[in-house]
Amino acid sequence: MKTFLRSLPLIFIMLLATYWLPEVISRNPADIITPKEESEIIQSESFDYQTTDLEPEKLPVAGLGSYVGQKIENFTEKFGNPKRIDPTVYEEESWIFGKDETDYAQLIVKNGIITDLFVLGSELDVAPFKIGMSITEVFQLASFYPTYSVENQGEQLTLELTESDLNYRPLIAFDNQTFAVLMMDRSTNQIIAVRYLDSPSLIRLGVYDDGSKKHLIPSFEVDEIRQDAINEANQKQAYEILNILRQRYELSALTPSDALTGVAETIFTNQGEQIIADRQADKESSFSETETSDNAIKNQNSSIETFILDDNSDSIDEQTNQPYQTLTSEQIERTLQETELELNEVRVLYSIQETDVAWLATNWFSLEIERNFLMDASMTEIGLFYRANDMLLILH
Known part of the structure; x- marks a missing residue:
């Protein structure tokens, strides 16, 4: 009996180790975290901030941001001439x-003055x-604000930031x-680039809602030679930009491929030819053009990873600065099936680009699917x- 009583503490400890300890370990997310779980944890942390409706705080300008509004010569005196x-x-x-x-x-230099400065280099002063x-x-260091009042050509505009803006594109x-x-990089919640702008450049960039899209439309024609x-x-x-970001994450650089570029061009060409053929068939069969267009827009299940990015909720085809019909996954896949490319080895990313490349490429890193892509x-x-x-x- 004494032996049994002496062994009770040991039995209790063994039961504790058997039933309670594994339960504690299983609740510890630091032991085994899959990439998906890690991403979810990081993203959940990004929402732990407080915004305020007060007038936005203005920080003292410093670093490369101080060059906005200055002559380009002031920049080149310190950093030398551009590579192009x-x-x-x-x-x-x-x-x-x-x-x-x-x-x-x-x-971005206008009439010799720096109006926009995009910084990607990790050793540059931001x-x-x-x-x-x-x-x-x-x-x-700074508070985030959901609204900003910005003056542009004598007009006062209010920029409204969404929750996604505040987390991945704070102003x-x-x-x-x-x-x-x-x-911000969606997966690491770290700054990958900083974009400094004056007020007109910020408005024209058009990435925050100001209740209007008119600033996105150039007020002049671009001739074919200049457009090329x-x-x-x-x-x-x-x-x-994409290869620099891959370099930052220790991935191999992507080699530019004339063949893939040619495939991308052919996809656009084939769409144009198909639209003409559809319209001709439409006339012959007395169907309305609207019905033909509606049928063409319906995407079928695609075996290829195709992401159609559209920054605007409005119909792209209805916008005055979009002269072409939007591509569909079906149209893209149809052309790819005519090539020697294996569909499961190809990634296609299609975008209606109403912002510049610097914004577009870095903003993709705030989107989970596009970043992984x-x-x-x-x-x-x-x-x-x-x-x-x-x-x-197109990636291959």
Whole structure:
């Protein structure tokens, strides 16, 4: 009996270890976390902040942000000449500096004045912030506000930020009437780029709701020769930015492929030819053009990973600055089936681009599907083709 009583504490400890300890361990998310679970944990942390309806705080301008509004000569005196100067649709110049993950930057220059400065390089000065800074550290430096009053050409506009904007594209105001957009990586909740802009550039970028889309439409015509030059510049910038971000996450660079670019161009060409054929058949069969268009828009189940990105809730085809019909997954897959590409080895990303490449590429990293798509380690080649505001990107 004494032996049994002496053994009771040991039995209790054994029962404790058998039933209670595993339950505690199973509740500890740090032991085994799948990538999906890790992403969910990180994303849930990103919502732990307080916004205020007070007048937005204006931080003292510092770092590269202080060059917005200055002459481009002030910048080149310190950082040297750009590696190239690209044309833009707004008849400004895009000055490209740097070559890799540490020093890449783009400046928009209008009449010799810097109006927009996109910083991607991890070693460049974006004080008071830093590339790679976590959202928690950002909260300690600045408050996030859901509305901003911005003056543009004598008109006062109110920008309204959504919850997604506040988490992945927060806006910061500075005391020199300029702004910074912090581009956050959805998976790491770290800053991957900082975009400094003056008020007109921020309005024209059109990424925050101001109740109007009129600023997105260029007020001038772009001739075919200039448009080709702009498309080529956009293509180069997309390759650079995406490969720099892959480099940052220790992934191999994507090799530009003329063959994939050719496939992307053919997809647009085939769509145009199919539309003409459909309209002709429509006339012959006395069906209305509206019925034919409606049928064409219905996507069938696709065996290829195709993401159609549309930043606007309105119908793209109804917008005055979108001269072409929106591509469908069915149209894209139909052309791909005519190539030698294996559909399960191809990724296609289609976008109606109403913002510039710098915004588009970094904003993809705030979207889970698109980020995973671009960070696919098995992809080695990239092709990209533009048709006016349409952009088609193919990875293989």
